[in-house]
Amino acid sequence: MHPSKTLVIVGGGFAGTTLARALEQRLPPDWQLLLVSEESYTTFNPMLAEVVGAAVFPEHVIAPIRAVISRTRFVMGRLLQVDARQRRLRCDTLAGVREFAYDELVLAIGQRAKLDLLPGLAEHALPLKLVGDALHIRNRVLQRLARIELTADPAERLALGRFVVIGGGFSGVEVAGSLADFLRSARRYYPRIADGELGVTLLHDGERLLPELPARLGDAAAHSLRRRGVEVQLGTRATRIEADAVTLDNSARLASHTVVCTIGTQRHALVDALAATAGVALQRGRIATHADGSVPGVPGLWALGDCAAVPNAEDGSISPPTAQFAVAQAQQLAENLLARLQGRPTMPFAYRSRGMMATTGHHKGVALLFGLQLTGLPAWLLWRAYYLSRLPTFGRKLRIWVEWTWSLFFPLDITHLRFTRTAEAQAAQEPAAASSSSSEHAHFSR
Numbered sequence: 001m002h003p004s005k006t007l008v009i010v011g012g013g014f015a016g017t018t019l020a021r022a023l024e025q026r027l028p029p030d031w032q033l034l035l036v037s038e039e040s041y042t043t044f045n046p047m048l049a050e051v052v053g054a055a056v057f058p059e060h061v062i063a064p065i066r067a068v069i070s071r072t073r074f075v076m077g078r079l080l081q082v083d084a085r086q087r088r089l090r091c092d093t094l095a096g097v098r099e100f101a102y103d104e105l106v107l108a109i110g111q112r113a114k115l116d117l118l119p120g121l122a123e124h125a126l127p128l129k130l131v132g133d134a135l136h137i138r139n140r141v142l143q144r145l146a147r148i149e150l151t152a153d154p155a156e157r158l159a160l161g162r163f164v165v166i167g168g169g170f171s172g173v174e175v176a177g178s179l180a181d182f183l184r185s186a187r188r189y190y191p192r193i194a195d196g197e198l199g200v201t202l203l204h205d206g207e208r209l210l211p212e213l214p215a216r217l218g219d220a221a222a223h224s225l226r227r228r229g230v231e232v233q234l235g236t237r238a239t240r241i242e243a244d245a246v247t248l249d250n251s252a253r254l255a256s257h258t259v260v261c262t263i264g265t266q267r268h269a270l271v272d273a274l275a276a277t278a279g280v281a282l283q284r285g286r287i288a289t290h291a292d293g294s295v296p297g298v299p300g301l302w303a304l305g306d307c308a309a310v311p312n313a314e315d316g317s318i319s320p321p322t323a324q325f326a327v328a329q330a331q332q333l334a335e336n337l338l339a340r341l342q343g344r345p346t347m348p349f350a351y352r353s354r355g356m357m358a359t360t361g362h363h364k365g366v367a368l369l370f371g372l373q374l375t376g377l378p379a380w381l382l383w384r385a386y387y388l389s390r391l392p393t394f395g396r397k398l399r400i401w402v403e404w405t406w407s408l409f410f411p412l413d414i415t416h417l418r419f420t421r422t423a424e425a426q427a428a429q430e431p432a433a434a435s436s437s438s439s440e441h442a443h444f445s446r
């Protein structure tokens with residue numbers, strides 16, 4: 001039978017790809033599945049800190065969406081607009097703006113970084129949300145090391161060698177540990193930098209790191225980071241970022257040319273548009289859903305993952321924005337969509353967290369697993385085993401395993417990879433490309 005109805009999933013992250021995989025073999029024969037995502041790959045965010053610290057290559061923490069799905073049609077495109085009444089989507093694709101009709105629509109578009117939290121944050125700080133961000137931070141660190149070697153002024157050298165990480169949550173702790181390891185390993189290649197000229201400072205406004213974990217684990221994370229040379233400043237808030245300094249709420253000024261920001265997320269503008277045009281309700285900035293993932297008052301619309309506030313029937317709370325919950329919601333939503341298409345009742349999402357973990361650098365970490373608290377090497381091994389098992393595709397798993405094993409014996413990679421093109425070709429081709437692009441999709445297609 002030729003499919004006459006279309007289920008569209010927008011967003012190729014943890015939630016969207018897990019949902020597509022769970023549905024693609026099981027949809028009724030008159031339904032087809034379309035996945036739209038603005039990148040051609042899915043990113044394994046929990047390993048971005050390892051990219052920053054050069055423990056793994058950036059290509060290995062992403063997987064091409066076409067290799068992850070088998071029977072779903074994939075379109076690389078950015079969703080611009082949803083017409084919930086006509087059930088149509090407008091997307092910016094590599095071939096220009098295209099419209100797609102849908103019968104059921106699932107939004108899994110995640111969240112964006114929020115960079116207006118502090119004066120100077122947007123201009124000077126480096127967010128960590130995408131694999132491109134991770135590579136950019138790593139390159140920036142290498143640029144700083146190269147500049148120190150060419151700088152005579154001692155104060156300037158110290159400011160270039162100070163790397164500040166804002167946020168003592170999971171990402172901040174992992175980036176700080178990873179950066180400290182990277183600097184220690186890279187220094188041997190920079191003979192004009194002295195011991196003591198490089199350092200990492202982690203700023204956290206709470207009294208304890210990793211506030212989602214029990215106090216003992218937060219303390220253990222701080223202890224572990226300090227042992228590897230990270231300056232952990234608790235109860236300290238950054239109030240202003242400048243090109244060469246961070247001002248703190250105690251009026252101190254920390255000289256630093258490099259600030260990594262791991263705090264702050266915000267919804268996509270699309271979500272605001274949906275609230276204005278289709279009456280979608282928001283809860284804590286996320287799309288409010290019923291317990292089964294459907295969006296109240298908008299027939300045919302569902303949402304999950306970081307962009308959605310999905311109630312958890314297990315404890316009545318709103319699901320946290322984590323990969324673990326995004327995957328669990330996708331599995332439940334697949335069942336609910338199939339139930340809806342077959343006229344059966346849907347089920348509420350109910351999930352008990354299995355635990356949480358973070359690395360604090362090589363061979364050290366903290367973990368909470370089914371109530372069991374682990375620190376040090378066991379937690380680190382557990383982190384690696386768990387994320388290795390969760391990586392998409394066997395090829396990715398093998399590559400990461402080889403890289404991890406490699407980095408146990410050899411120094412970390414210090415290649416400053418720039419996408420420099422042949423200058424003559426770039427000069428001749430870029431003006432032509434710019435003038436031939438239509439204004440609406442010029443940004444996307446380049």
Ligand SMILES: Cc1cc2nc3c(=O)[nH]c(=O)nc-3n(C[C@H](O)[C@H](O)[C@H](O)COP(=O)(O)OP(=O)(O)OC[C@H]3O[C@@H](n4cnc5c(N)ncnc54)[C@H](O)[C@@H]3O)c2cc1C
Nearest residue numbers: 011012013014015038045046079110305306321322323324
């Ligand atoms: C650095 C970092 C570390 C993390 N570490 C952990 C961890 O250790 N454990 C954990 O559980 N969670 C972790 N998280 C959180 C976790 O990554 C998210 O909770 C998870 O990715 C949410 O999945 P999602 O599919 O909802 O969103 P995402 O994974 O963000 O995917 C959203 C997708 O939508 C696409 N998209 C966005 N807008 C559009 C549009 N307009 N049109 C088309 N496509 C669009 C994006 O390209 C992306 O593919 C981490 C996050 C970060 C940033």
